[in-house]
Every structure is written in C-alpha cells, then in structure tokens.
Amino acid sequence: MNKTAQTGVVLTDIRKSFGNVDVIHGINLTIAEGSFVVFVGPSGCGKSTLLRMIAGLEDVTDGEIAINGRDVTDLDPSERGIAMVFQSYALYPHMSVRDNLAFGLKMARTKANEIETRVNSAASILKIDHLLDRRPGQLSGGQRQRVAIGRAIVRQPDVFLFDEPLSNLDAELRVSMRIEIARLHRELGNTMIYVTHDQTEAMTLADNIVVLRNGRVEQQGSPREVYEDPNNTFVAGFIGSPRMNLLDATWTGQDHIDLAGRKIRSPLAAQSPQEGEKITFGIRPENLAVTQEGNETIPATVDFAEYLGGTQYLYCQLDDGQPLVAEYRSGPPIETGSRIGLSCAATHHRIFDTTGTRVR
Numbered sequence: 558m559n560k561t562a563q564t565g566v567v568l569t570d571i572r573k574s575f576g577n578v579d580v581i582h583g584i585n586l587t588i589a590e591g592s593f594v595v596f597v598g599p600s601g602c603g604k605s606t607l608l609r610m611i612a613g614l615e616d617v618t619d620g621e622i623a624i625n626g627r628d629v630t631d632l633d634p635s636e637r638g639i640a641m642v643f644q645s646y647a648l649y650p651h652m653s654v655r656d657n658l659a660f661g662l663k664m665a666r667t668k669a670n671e672i673e674t675r676v677n678s679a680a681s682i683l684k685i686d687h688l689l690d691r692r693p694g695q696l697s698g699g700q701r702q703r704v705a706i707g708r709a710i711v712r713q714p715d716v717f718l719f720d721e722p723l724s725n726l727d728a729e730l731r732v733s734m735r736i737e738i739a740r741l742h743r744e745l746g747n748t749m750i751y752v753t754h755d756q757t758e759a760m761t762l763a764d765n766i767v768v769l770r771n772g773r774v775e776q777q778g779s780p781r782e783v784y785e786d787p788n789n790t791f792v793a794g795f796i797g798s799p800r801m802n803l804l805d806a807t808w809t810g811q812d813h814i815d816l817a818g819r820k821i822r823s824p825l826a827a828q829s830p831q832e833g834e835k836i837t838f839g840i841r842p843e844n845l846a847v848t849q850e851g852n853e854t855i856p857a858t859v860d861f862a863e864y865l866g867g868t869q870y871l872y873c874q875l876d877d878g879q880p881l882v883a884e885y886r887s888g889p890p891i892e893t894g895s896r897i898g899l900s901c902a903a904t905h906h907r908i909f910d911t912t913g914t915r916v917r
C-alpha cells in the first residue's frame with residue numbers, strides 16, 4: 558500500500574548516522590492515528606533521535622516519514638503538524654504564562670481573538686487558569702510542565718511528541734502528571750508519541766509500546782503483549798519490575814526441563830528444542846508460588862526478604878547458585894535466610910533458545 562495514503566505516523570526504513578556512526582538501522586513503524594505510543598529502551602538506544610527525526614529537529618539519513626498521509630521527510634518542523642514537549646520545559650523566563658502560551662501563535666500571525674480563545678481553552682484543560690499572569694520562575698516544576706504542555710496544545714497539532722517530559726519531577730509529581738497526560742489523551746484524542754526510559758511510565762500510558770535496542774525495534778505491541786509475550790530475552794528482561802527471572806536450564810525431552818537439578822514439567826509447542834539443549838527459562842516473580850520446601854517444588858534459600866506491606870519480594874538463590882526473585886503475598890512474612898519451595902504453572906513458563914529468541 559502507498560505509505561502516504563495511510564493516516565497516523567508511518568516510518569519507512571528510517572536510518573540515521575552521525576558521521577560514520579550508524580545509530581538507527583532501518584526502522585519501519587506504523588503509529589495509528591489517535592494512539593498513544595511510547596518508545597522505551599535503555600540509554601543510547603536511539604529513542605530521542607527517532608522522536609527528533611519525526612519532529613524534524615534532526616535530518617534523516619535515509620527513509621521516509623509520513624504524517625496523516627503527507628510525506629514530511631524534508632519539511633520544516635513548523636510544517637509537519639506536530640508539537641513537541643521537552644524535558645527541560647523550554648519556557649521563556651521573562652514572559653508571563655499567558656505570553657508563553659501565546660508566543661508561537663503570535664509568531665504564526667494568528668488573530669488576537671483566536672489566540673485568546675486557544676490560550677484560555679488550554680489553560681482550562683490543564684487547570685492553570687489561575688497562573689496565567691505569573692512568570693515561569695513563580696511556578697512549581699509540575700506547573701511549569703503543564704505550561705510546556707499547554708504551549709503544545711494551543712498549536713492544535715495532529716501529533717504530540719513528548720521527550721521524557723516528566724523526568725525532572727519528583728516521584729509523586731511524576732505519578733500525578735502521568736495521570737494528567739493520560740486524561741489529556743482521552744480528552745483530545747490526538748496521536749501522541751512519548752519517549753521514556755521508565756518502563757512503568759510506558760506500561761501505564763501506552764496503548765502501544767515500541768521497545769528499542771541499539772537503533773532497532775525489538776518488539777511493538779500493547780503493554781500486555783510485550784509483558785506477557787515478549788519476543789526475546791531482551792524484552793522479557795526490560796519490561797516489568799522486578800524483571801522476569803531468566804534462568805539457565807536444559808531441555809531434557811519428554812516435556813520436561815532441568816532447572817537447578819530439578820525436573821519441571823513444561824509441555825513445549827511445535828518448536829521444541831533438541832533434547833539436552835540449553836535453554837533460558839523465564840518466569841515472572843508474581844507467577845511463582847512460594848511454599849514449604851518439598852519434593853514437588855524447586856528449593857531455594859531467601860537471601861533477602863523485602864517487606865513492602867501488601868507484598869514481599871524474596872531475593873533467593875537456587876541450589877545451583879542462580880539468583881531469582883519471587884513475589885509473595887499470602888501468609889505471614891518470610892524471614893531472610895529461610896528455605897522455601899517454589900513452583901509455577903506451565904502456562905506461565907516462557908522458554909527462549911540460546912539466541913534469546915522465544916520458542917514458547
């Protein structure tokens with residue numbers, strides 16, 4: 558299909574090099590109109606570079622970017638129908654909030670009454686009406702970030718781009734601003750593309766997550782898909798906190814694996830590894846059942862029991878020395894140093910081959 562006939566944001570074989578260093582290696586992505594997409598990945602994986610190329614703040618070395626059916630690859634940022642919110646707020650300190658909100662519209666020669674309508678509407682959506690006459694220096698961090706978002710709203714863009722907008726805020730404010738941004742998306746319904754290295758932010762905001770590593774897409778899917786059905790050990794280990802346990806094990810055939818000297822039944826689908834083949838056995842902390850040590854369970858020693866009130870994270874060691882985290886919710890707290898037994902239903906087993914690719 559012709560890429561420019563599609564709505565939303567379509568990236569076709571996007572590449573980026575800085576000098577002779579290739580940082581984005583041919584990314585193809587379709588971001589549906591009206592969706593909230595989050596780019597996540599470790600530091601340096603190319604999240605911001607990709608966002609800045611969509612914004613037009615960075616040239617693409619090769620490939621095409623289309624927004625709502627228009628090829629914008631070579632257009633200036635102001636011609637793309639986007640508005641970007643930066644981590645640093647980028648407000649003008651000598652101007653009032655009202656003038657900060659209005660500035661871009663004035664530059665674009667928007668009529669005064671139209672500016673007033675849009676500024677008042679954005680201020681009302683963001684609940685900053687009472688702050689319009691203040692200067693940025695007289696605002697809290699959270700209020701400044703609202704003004705920065707307001708400046709994007711008044712431009713009525715097709716696509717909002719957020720580059721780690723909450724990372725300068727303290728933990729509590731980050732949570733409340735996260736809820737605000739989710740509300741904003743529901744109210745406005747625009748396409749939003751959001752960059753963060755915080756996978757909790759990604760999970761809670763996104764309807765679609767793009768997991769990046771070294772300038773490549775490792776997986777794109779709903780939060781549930783990337784959490785429940787990671788393509789590989791990288792995604793499995795990156796999404797989720799505490800992360801999925803990824804343990805060395807051996808496929809022993811006849812629907813069994815050997816983990817730390819214990820045989821576990823784990824029926825494998827069509828792509829079974831060879832008998833005796835090494836595999837990586839993945840299991841989320843919350844899917845481990847903690848009981849007393851016994852024949853039917855995997856024995857472990859609790860190195861550290863973290864008590865969080867409603868739940869406990871048990872940092873354990875299997876008898877072959879492999880570390881593992883188990884989440885424990887029922888029963889009285891377990892003490893550091895305890896011996897426990899672990900079990901897990903086969904539906905929660907995730908099996909990866911030696912290349913890290915998921916086989917089940």
Ligand SMILES: Nc1ncnc2c1ncn2[C@@H]1O[C@H](COP(=O)(O)OP(=O)(O)OP(=O)(O)O)[C@@H](O)[C@H]1O
Pocket residue numbers: 575580598599600601602603604605606607754
């Ligand atoms: N102007 C530049 N010149 C040279 N290399 C750059 C430039 N900008 C970014 N890079 C490199 O490109 C790669 C991707 O950087 P980018 O900022 O996109 O990563 P990121 O995933 O956003 O990281 P972070 O989470 O740390 O912000 C990094 O290796 C970085 O060093």
